[in-house]
Amino acid sequence: MSACCDTSVATSSQPATSGFRSVAIVGPPNSGKSTLFNRLTGLRQKVANFPGVTVEHHVGYIRNQRDEEVALIDLPGIYSLTPKSEDERVTVDVLNGHMDGTPKPDAIVLILDATNLNRHLVLAARVIAVGLPTLVLLNMADSLKAQGGSLDPLALARELGTPVALVSASKGEGLEIVQRFISTDGQPTPTIIPVIKTVTSDVVRCREWACTVAQNSSYQKPIPSAWTKRLDGLILDKRWGPIIFAVVVVAVFQCIFSLGQPLSNIFQALLDGIGARIGALLPAGLFQSLLIDGAWRGVTSVLVFLPQIMLLFLVIGALEDSGYLARAAVIADRTMKQVGLNGKSFIPLLSAYACAVPAIMATRTIEDKRDRVATILIAPFMTCSARLPVYTMIIAAFIPEHRILGPIFGSRAAAMLGLYVIGFLAAVVTARILKSSILKSKDSPFILELPPYRWPTFRSLGLRLYDRCKAFLYRAGTVILFVSLALWAFTHLPLRHGQPPDIQDSLVASVGHTIEPVIRPLGFDWKIGVGLVTSVAAREVIISTLGTLNGIDPESHALSLQQALHSQLTLGGAAALLIFFAFAMQCTSTLAVVRRETNSWKWPAIQFTYMTALAYVSALLTNILVTRFFG
Amino acid sequence: MILKMIFNFAVRETPMSEQEVRLADLREGEHAILTELDLPHHTAEHLMCLGFIPGVEITVGKSGPGGDPRVYNVDGSNVALRRDVSLNLGVKPRLWRTQG
Numbered sequence: 047m048s049a050c051c052d053t054s055v056a057t058s059s060q061p062a063t064s065g066f067r068s069v070a071i072v073g074p075p076n077s078g079k080s081t082l083f084n085r086l087t088g089l090r091q092k093v094a095n096f097p098g099v100t101v102e103h104h105v106g107y108i109r110n111q112r113d114e115e116v117a118l119i120d121l122p123g124i125y126s127l128t129p130k131s132e133d134e135r136v137t138v139d140v141l142n143g144h145m146d147g148t149p150k151p152d153a154i155v156l157i158l159d160a161t162n163l164n165r166h167l168v169l170a171a172r173v174i175a176v177g178l179p180t181l182v183l184l185n186m187a188d189s190l191k192a193q194g195g196s197l198d199p200l201a202l203a204r205e206l207g208t209p210v211a212l213v214s215a216s217k218g219e220g221l222e223i224v225q226r227f228i229s230t231d232g233q234p235t236p237t238i239i240p241v242i243k244t245v246t247s248d249v250v251r252c253r254e255w256a257c258t259v260a261q262n263s264s265y266q267k268p269i270p271s272a273w274t275k276r277l278d279g280l281i282l283d284k285r286w287g288p289i290i291f292a293v294v295v296v297a298v299f300q301c302i303f304s305l306g307q308p309l310s311n312i313f314q315a316l317l318d319g320i321g322a323r324i325g326a327l328l329p330a331g332l333f334q335s336l337l338i339d340g341a342w343r344g345v346t347s348v349l350v351f352l353p354q355i356m357l358l359f360l361v362i363g364a365l366e367d368s369g370y371l372a373r374a375a376v377i378a379d380r381t382m383k384q385v386g387l388n389g390k391s392f393i394p395l396l397s398a399y400a401c402a403v404p405a406i407m408a409t410r411t412i413e414d415k416r417d418r419v420a421t422i423l424i425a426p427f428m429t430c431s432a433r434l435p436v437y438t439m440i441i442a443a444f445i446p447e448h449r450i451l452g453p454i455f456g457s458r459a460a461a462m463l464g465l466y467v468i469g470f471l472a473a474v475v476t477a478r479i480l481k482s483s484i485l486k487s488k489d490s491p492f493i494l495e496l497p498p499y500r501w502p503t504f505r506s507l508g509l510r511l512y513d514r515c516k517a518f519l520y521r522a523g524t525v526i527l528f529v530s531l532a533l534w535a536f537t538h539l540p541l542r543h544g545q546p547p548d549i550q551d552s553l554v555a556s557v558g559h560t561i562e563p564v565i566r567p568l569g570f571d572w573k574i575g576v577g578l579v580t581s582v583a584a585r586e587v588i589i590s591t592l593g594t595l596n597g598i599d600p601e602s603h604a605l606s607l608q609q610a611l612h613s614q615l616t617l618g619g620a621a622a623l624l625i626f627f628a629f630a631m632q633c634t635s636t637l638a639v640v641r642r643e644t645n646s647w648k649w650p651a652i653q654f655t656y657m658t659a660l661a662y663v664s665a666l667l668t669n670i671l672v673t674r675f676f677g
Numbered sequence: 678m679i680l681k682m683i684f685n686f687a688v689r690e691t692p693m694s695e696q697e698v699r700l701a702d703l704r705e706g707e708h709a710i711l712t713e714l715d716l717p718h719h720t721a722e723h724l725m726c727l728g729f730i731p732g733v734e735i736t737v738g739k740s741g742p743g744g745d746p747r748v749y750n751v752d753g754s755n756v757a758l759r760r761d762v763s764l765n766l767g768v769k770p771r772l773w774r775t776q777g
Contacts, residue, residue, distance in 0.1 A: 125726040162753045165728050249725040270753055278755070282739035282748065376741045376748065376757045388759075389746065491720050492746050492759035495727060 066110075066152035066228050068117040070140060072173055073157035074166060075123035076497040078185040080104075082157055082215040083120040084509050086224060103136075111229035119151060122410075126249075127172040133410065141176050153179040155224060160184035160212060161195060161268050161498075167256035168249065170206065171242045180208045181227040187212035187220065195268030202263035207239070216503055274369075274498040281373050291377045294370070298361050298399075306354035307438075314350040321346060332546070336534055339597045344530025344590035345522050351586065352518060355431040356511055358400045363510045367502035371396070375494060385474050386481025388412075388492045391421040395473070398428035402636045406643055416487040420480045422643060423653050426636050427473035427629070429466045432585040436627050437465055439589055443608040444620040469628050472660070525634075529580050529587050533594050554595070568626065568662070569619025569669040573599075581632045588627075618673035622665040630661035698770060700749070701763035703737045709768035711735055711751075716765045724762075728752040735768065 073079040087106025104120040121140060122133035136145065143150025156173050158166040163184070174180055184190075184197065190212070203210040209227060213220035245255045280286055321342045328334040365371050371393050379389030390412050398405035405425045412418040429437075441461050448457050481487075536554040538546035546552070557579065558572030565575050573595045577588035589607070596610040615623065631637065631654045640650040703709055711733050714721040728751040729735075738748035738755065746759040758766075 125723065128722065165726075165752060165754065168726065249722060250730055253725075253730050267753065270750075274755075278739055278748070282741070284742070287739075288742050372757075376746055379741050379746050379757075379759070380743055389741075389757075491716075491762045492757070493720075493723060493727070493762060494746075494757045496748060496755040496757060498755075 066116055066179075066230075068119060068149060068151045069153045069155055069228055070119045070121050070151035071155045071157065072121050072137060072141070073123060073185075074125055074159070074169055076495065077123070077157050077159045077166070078215040079123055079157050080120065081503070081506055082155075082183070082185065082213075082221075083118065084506055085215055085218055085221060087118055108225075108228070111225060116228050118155075119148070124169070126169060127176075141173075141178065151178065153181070153228070155181045155183060155227070157183045157185050157215070160186050160190040160197065161193065163197065163265050164253070164256050164260050164267075167259055168252045171245060171252050171255060174206060174208060175239055175242045177239060179230075181224065182206060182208050182210045183215075183224070184210065184212045185215050188214040188217060189271070190268050193268030193271060194266070196264070196266040198264045202259070202265075205259045205262050216500075271498050277499050278373070278496075281370070282376065287373075287377050291374060294365070294374070295396075298358075298365075301357065301361055306357045309353035309357070310350050313353055314346075317346040317349060332538070335538075336531070339594060340531055340534030341527060343593050343597055344533070345527050349519075349522050351431065351435045352515070354434060355400070355518060356515060358431055359514045360507060360511055362397055362400055363507050364502045366393075367500065367506060369497045369499045372494060372496045376496070379492060385477040387417055387420060387477055390492070390494060391417065394421055394425060395428055398425040398430060401430050401432070402426045402428070402633065403639050406636065406639050409643070414487060416481075416485040419644060419649060420477055420485045422640055423480060423649065424473040424477045426631055426633065426653070426657065427469045427476065429469045429628070430585075430633075432633065433465075433469075433627055435586050435589055437462055437624060439607065440611065440620050440624055443611040444615075444617060465624060465628055468625070472629060476656075525583050526587055526590060529583055530590050530594060533576075533580060533591055537595065567669065568622045568665045569616055569673070570623065571614050573614060574619075574623065578626075578632075583632075583634055585627060585632045616673065617676055618669040618671075621672045622669035625668045626661045626665040628661075629657055629664055631657035697767050699764050700735065700737075700758075700766040700768045701747075701760050703768065703770065705737050705739065705747075707737045708771040709735050709737075710771065711766060712769050713767040714765070715767060716762065720762070724756075724766075727756050728754055729756075729766070734771070 071079060071083055073082075083104060083106060086108055087104075103122065106118045106120070107115050108118060110116050119140065121137045124134045124137050127134060127138050127141075139145040140148055140151065141154070154173060154176070156170060158170060170182060182202075184199065184202075190197065197212065199210045199212050209223070211220055211223040213223070215221070242255070245251045281290055321338055324342070325334060325338040328337065362371075365374075374396070375389035375392045377389075378392040382389050382391055391409075394405045394408040394412075397408055402425045405428070406422050409418050409421045409425070412421060441458050445458050445461050533554060536557070537552045539553045540547065542551075554576055555572060558576040561575045561579065562570075562572045565578065570578070573592060574588075576595060577591040580591045581588035592611065593607055596607060611620075637650045637654060640653060641647060644650070697712060698709075700709065700711075711729060711731050713731060714724060714729065716724070733752055736750040738750050740747035741757075744760075746757045747763065748755050748757045749763070
């Protein structure tokens with residue numbers, strides 16, 4: 047196998063270069079693989095997808111000692127190379143050069159956790175047996191030393207036939223060796239491979255081999271961190287565990303509202319100020335209107351939620367990096383079991399509170415296909431950050447603030463919490479229905495490794511936020527800008543005697559009036575109707591739409607968006623709009639990612655139909671009930 | 678294939694002795710030696726990759742609410758298993774611990 051692949055490398059690589067052009071980073075989950083990748087590439091990386099499969103990976107670039115660019119491919123974390131999960135199949139395919147669109151890597155950087163070497167050497171055997179030049183990095187050398195462990199890297203290098211180095215990816219110690227490794231011209235195939243190959247087919251024999259190798263390298267196992275044991279004693283305690291769990295979940299949301307809201311307000315004032323400045327510089331007329339009422343107003347009405355969304359990603363990222371989320375999965379498992387899912391679905395569902403797109407990608411850790419599809423289908427019911435601005439706007443316009451429980455918990459917070467609960471209940475009920483009908487399956491085994499607790503590093507959190515921030519700004523700069531401009535154009539057409547028409551006679555009004563009969567029973571007028579149409583692109587677009595429409599309409603021009611809303615909706619209509627947004631599937635990015643992850647149009651189609659129908663019926667009932675009892 | 682042979686062999690040739698119990702039967706803080714994995718092939722292999730290899734010592738740790746799933750310490754790593762998995766893992770309790 048390796049012999050034939052070696053020749054394909056020689057023929058497929060670029061004209062007579064020395065050194066490696068692409069290097070794959072391989073390692074088990076929780077070995078610090080991403081930390082290493084981020085350390086090496088910094089911001090010079092992008093998220094990519096292998097064609098035809100759902101596995102996302104990062105590609106970054108570094109320069110070797112001859113100043114040539116080398117591509118680093120961050121492959122998914124794996125426990126073994128038997129292709130039983132999608133992650134492992136991708137890794138195997140990439141390493142063997144069978145992945146379309148990704149050339150076979152010239153070399154492998156294998157990262158292992160030095161504090162748990164015996165187990166990880168089993169993976170090392172399989173990776174080395176692939177036959178590519180391999181550098182073995184033993185990460186967490188600092189923890190190994192601090193916990194009284196030790197190892198002779200030279201002896202291990204002799205045993206494995208590959209270069210070996212003790213490093214600390216989080217502190218950036220010892221990483222120069224990667225530079226040196228990628229600058230080499232390849233190495234002779236280690237003679238150890240035939241020996242390794244005889245043991246890789248059988249875990250038990252492989253493990254025996256690993257123990258011998260570790261022993262020959264004078265590996266002294268570290269004493270497990272007392273902190274992890276002590277913290278687990280508290281966090282998984284019978285009484286305290288669930289309490290801490292509840293406190294953490296509440297704290298996440300409290301943090302978003304009480305900290306994020308003021309930040310968003312400051313940001314909004316700033317953006318409005320800039321808009322007013324630019325508007326004043328331009329001569330009044332169509333161009334000024336296009337730029338300020340169309341583009342700026344539309345884009346900034348969504349942009350103001352950037353601080354809140356970043357905060358949510360920061361908190362969830364910190365929980366994940368610290369190791370708490372895995373414990374939360376253990377605590378949540380029993381509850382998730384009630385609806386037919388397992389604790390592993392908890393992590394994607396919690397991240398769905400930030401955004402359904404990364405949440406749906408995170409479902410890859412769920413091995414059972416049916417459980418995974420069920421989790422994907424219910425994830426968009428979780429109140430994502432794009433719903434937050436819509437809720438905030440409507441609640442602020444319609445619900446007067448008065449205290450319920452002390453100074454922090456008022457009627458508005460209660461309404462918001464209620465909407466979160468409604469979304470969660472819809473998810474739970476849907477899961478229950480799915481798991482007892484079309485997605486029925488036997489309980490899949492719940493096997494979850496709990497990583498040791500670690501301090502989240504600023505660097506990895508920063509990179510994560512940078513990634514998300516970029517994606518959000520990209521969306522604001524493309525989808526939302528486009529919708530805003532198109533909407534502005536539609537409100538200024540058809541031209542009459544070279545002048546834009548009154549908004550009542552514009553194209554957008556005729557679109558709105560066409561769908562009005564359908565949404566009238568829900569208590570919505572034509573402007574909201576236009577908002578519902580445009581928000582299919584992304585939920586928060588309804589705000590920019592209403593912002594643009596009310597900004598252009600002379601009747602509501604002077605009003606703030608909240609005042610304008612108040613004049614166009616009844617209380618019943620406002621409640622119906624909230625419920626509609628809680629249930630409806632208005633997010634093309636989510637639909638696209640569901641299509642990609644399930645590899646069929648069937649599931650996104652079912653999801654869209656189900657959620658829209660549920661949204662319509664519930665909004666209708668809400669309007670009728672609220673109007674009867676409170677109207 | 679070889680794995681399967683080992684398991685079949687283990688299941689057939691070594692009936693549950695009086696000393697052998699299920700991992701799920703142990704209580705927090707107890708220690709035991711893993712003797713068999715009576716599970717479908719891919720589940721067993723996944724567990725073995727995580728360190729659950731016959732002969733290894735397992736320490737029973739904390740659990741989620743109601744005792745399920747439970748965390749097991751194997752060879753330096755912590756792995757949470759649901760009861761339906763740990764019921765299928767045969768172990769030999771370390772007597773000097775369990776008697777006390």
